[in-house]
Amino acid sequence: MNKFQKIWARGDSFIWLTGATLAACMILISGLLLAILVNGMVYFWPSEVHRFELKNGSTLIGEITDREEIFETEGEKKIILGSRIQVKRGNRDLYGDDFIWVDEVDIVSRATPDAISVFERREWGHFYGVIQEYKEAGKTIASGQDEANQAFLKKIPEVEDILDEIKEIEKFSIGRINHAISRHRLNLKQLALDGIAAGSEVDEELAEIKKLEEQYEVHVKTLSELRKKLTSSLMVRAGDGQDKRIPLDQIVRAYQPNSFGLFDRVGYFISGLWEFVSGDPRESNTEGGVFPAIFGTVMMVMIMSIVATPLGVLAAFYLREYAKQGKMVSMVRIAVNNLAGVPSIVFGVFGVGFFIYFIGGTIDTLFFAEALPTPTFGTGGILWASLTLALLTVPVVIVATEEGLAAVPRGIREAALALGSTQFETIFRVVLPAVMPSILTGLILAMARAAGEVAPLMITGVVKLAPALAVDSFSPFLHLDRKFMHLGFHIYDVGFQSPNIDAARPMVFTTTFLLLLIVLLLNSLAISLRNRLRKKLTVSGL
Amino acid sequence: MEPAKPMKGEIRSFLSQKEGNEGKLSDTDHTGNSSEQGTSNRVMVNIDHVNFYYGEKQVLIDVCMEIPEGMITAYIGPSGCGKSTLLRCLNRMNDLVDGARLEGKVEIAGEDIYDTRLEVSDLRKRVGLVFQKSNPFPKSIYENIAYGPRIHGVNRKDELDAIVEKSLKSAALWDEVKDRLPESALGMSGGQQQRLCIARAIAVEPEVLLMDEPCSALDPVATAKIEDLMVGLKEHYTIVLVTHNMQQAARVSDHTGFLLLGKLVEFEPTKALFTNPRQQETEDYITGRFG
Numbered sequence: 001m002n003k004f005q006k007i008w009a010r011g012d013s014f015i016w017l018t019g020a021t022l023a024a025c026m027i028l029i030s031g032l033l034l035a036i037l038v039n040g041m042v043y044f045w046p047s048e049v050h051r052f053e054l055k056n057g058s059t060l061i062g063e064i065t066d067r068e069e070i071f072e073t074e075g076e077k078k079i080i081l082g083s084r085i086q087v088k089r090g091n092r093d094l095y096g097d098d099f100i101w102v103d104e105v106d107i108v109s110r111a112t113p114d115a116i117s118v119f120e121r122r123e124w125g126h127f128y129g130v131i132q133e134y135k136e137a138g139k140t141i142a143s144g145q146d147e148a149n150q151a152f153l154k155k156i157p158e159v160e161d162i163l164d165e166i167k168e169i170e171k172f173s174i175g176r177i178n179h180a181i182s183r184h185r186l187n188l189k190q191l192a193l194d195g196i197a198a199g200s201e202v203d204e205e206l207a208e209i210k211k212l213e214e215q216y217e218v219h220v221k222t223l224s225e226l227r228k229k230l231t232s233s234l235m236v237r238a239g240d241g242q243d244k245r246i247p248l249d250q251i252v253r254a255y256q257p258n259s260f261g262l263f264d265r266v267g268y269f270i271s272g273l274w275e276f277v278s279g280d281p282r283e284s285n286t287e288g289g290v291f292p293a294i295f296g297t298v299m300m301v302m303i304m305s306i307v308a309t310p311l312g313v314l315a316a317f318y319l320r321e322y323a324k325q326g327k328m329v330s331m332v333r334i335a336v337n338n339l340a341g342v343p344s345i346v347f348g349v350f351g352v353g354f355f356i357y358f359i360g361g362t363i364d365t366l367f368f369a370e371a372l373p374t375p376t377f378g379t380g381g382i383l384w385a386s387l388t389l390a391l392l393t394v395p396v397v398i399v400a401t402e403e404g405l406a407a408v409p410r411g412i413r414e415a416a417l418a419l420g421s422t423q424f425e426t427i428f429r430v431v432l433p434a435v436m437p438s439i440l441t442g443l444i445l446a447m448a449r450a451a452g453e454v455a456p457l458m459i460t461g462v463v464k465l466a467p468a469l470a471v472d473s474f475s476p477f478l479h480l481d482r483k484f485m486h487l488g489f490h491i492y493d494v495g496f497q498s499p500n501i502d503a504a505r506p507m508v509f510t511t512t513f514l515l516l517l518i519v520l521l522l523n524s525l526a527i528s529l530r531n532r533l534r535k536k537l538t539v540s541g542l
Numbered sequence: 543m544e545p546a547k548p549m550k551g552e553i554r555s556f557l558s559q560k561e562g563n564e565g566k567l568s569d570t571d572h573t574g575n576s577s578e579q580g581t582s583n584r585v586m587v588n589i590d591h592v593n594f595y596y597g598e599k600q601v602l603i604d605v606c607m608e609i610p611e612g613m614i615t616a617y618i619g620p621s622g623c624g625k626s627t628l629l630r631c632l633n634r635m636n637d638l639v640d641g642a643r644l645e646g647k648v649e650i651a652g653e654d655i656y657d658t659r660l661e662v663s664d665l666r667k668r669v670g671l672v673f674q675k676s677n678p679f680p681k682s683i684y685e686n687i688a689y690g691p692r693i694h695g696v697n698r699k700d701e702l703d704a705i706v707e708k709s710l711k712s713a714a715l716w717d718e719v720k721d722r723l724p725e726s727a728l729g730m731s732g733g734q735q736q737r738l739c740i741a742r743a744i745a746v747e748p749e750v751l752l753m754d755e756p757c758s759a760l761d762p763v764a765t766a767k768i769e770d771l772m773v774g775l776k777e778h779y780t781i782v783l784v785t786h787n788m789q790q791a792a793r794v795s796d797h798t799g800f801l802l803l804g805k806l807v808e809f810e811p812t813k814a815l816f817t818n819p820r821q822q823e824t825e826d827y828i829t830g831r832f833g
Binding site for chain 2: 409411412414415416417418419420421422425429430433434
């Protein structure tokens, strides 16, 4: 044996190899997470707003978002000519887009004056400028940066109260009336289907509808009165000297980042983060929050788990406990394993064909005939999407449960039988508890897979913007037929379907991070549950 | 082929010669533990011309024996002689093995246990089994004992508590575990686990307790405890013990059967078998010439 063979046989190099591979994997994963985290979180951090004076005499206000070198290539050589910066100047209503590239050589001076305010608006994105005047009903109340700002800040709570009231009426009062009216309309249609075109029942429904419509008119009047009260506005001067009137009710948040101390920044950061996870999306999803998507994702995963777990567990129990082990069973097992590898879009297509058209269509003709041709269950919805994902993840649960069952010691089964248990009692009272950790393992894998799937959802019920959550205050409270939003689809939509990619990019990173976080959260929940069970079950000191 | 069946209670000097096998119990006066013979010499288990097969392979060949009530009967023999199989025929645990087949008759307390009308679970409640390797459920100590009574319909907490305490006391385990009943049974020592399994088996109050090499994985101290336990338990239960350890058979059993290659070579009161074996094979085995 020569020296090299000795070294090989000792296996030291193998330890290094395995260790290095693991390290490489860890670096890749943590690098990915870090990149997502940093790119996303930057969005919420209030960075400084600069005022640039340019060579051509114009001024520009905005945040620096990117910087790159300008170069020419001459054969092999790269000649650096200078560099340019990307500035987010906002004010889309004035300039048409949010971003502009500026060559650094063109910049005469740059400053970060405290007076610059940033407005997050409900429409048209951010506005950067200096406050000039504060007006109410066309009359100037306060002028000058400081005074106008004070007056504006004083007014804001009142405006917010009015906005809340409007939202309350629009969402709940009018929503309730619309809901009731559409129910009565459906009743009418049902009566027509039953062959009753006139009579007391029809009149009753019509009277109800009329009453509701009157109520609706009252609310509309209240709304317009409330809207009339919103007369306050700010005159703000943009970087190039244009004045712009911003109504107070258009402002989501206003702040002066250049005067911020660290605490202000952290506070702003946290409030931005909170709005992101709890708010509704605005500006075709590129701004605002993603709460409906979080809600949709979590709810879908839960419905999926509720369906997939019993299905997979029962199937696995039959396969392992009752079925005669032979060729047939091994073929079924191979089929199940292969099912786990079928591309998810195939399941999506199956979901559309079977769940939506066949089952949903049948449900519609049987129970919701009055609403046809508008489909109720015969179109994509959270239930069908969840069931499709359940099909997709059932093999994972089956495989994990089966492995768990195979690992349950023969001894404890025999012990239970020897005490006079029937096979069912043995399975139910001894084997099932012992296999619980494996079932949870399967569930963890299933949830992780389901939360991240997008392709099958796109054809079974996910939408870019869902008008209502699947749970609300209208009976029957749980609307499984509704379409829903999903974080995975949100990433695709915002990142790749949005007209304003540059502005939406941080949202994509943050949404991605959030999706990872939710998967992590659901998993750690299941893992801690599993560990608690394991601790209860396993050998502690033999 | 049908042999003359002995009447119940006729064990005392029952002697029958059956095609090379001997199923025989002679004077219990020979054994060391015969003080109670007057009250407990009824036949509990009657094994009658049993042939047993795993598929094509015959593992038991025409075994006949009568096991008396309230005593410890031990099976000894080299590995693979069929003693564990014979034991498991008595509570039909062999039913679990694919291709297992039994010919002949096994009666317990006069009832044919291979009768198709009999529920196997009812039989197993009456004939408990303690396994070679301790196999507590992955549950708490309390739940391990309470499992059997529960599946047989005892649900009241106070009744279960009483059964758990009584069973653990019978298994000489109560003092060691009474403060940790809710803890996992898997945290106990090997010897404790085996006694727990015994306690679990007697919690359902079987008539017969089968023990399949219960001490083979235990150290001498734990073995001694379990042997003491067996001697104490025979007051209430008929015990059938399979052991590898001839000394153990000699120490605890009242009768001993020696099996070789599926045949019951000799079945005698323990003392007689060890001191004065009738068959050459028995003598060879117990003197250590093979096995």
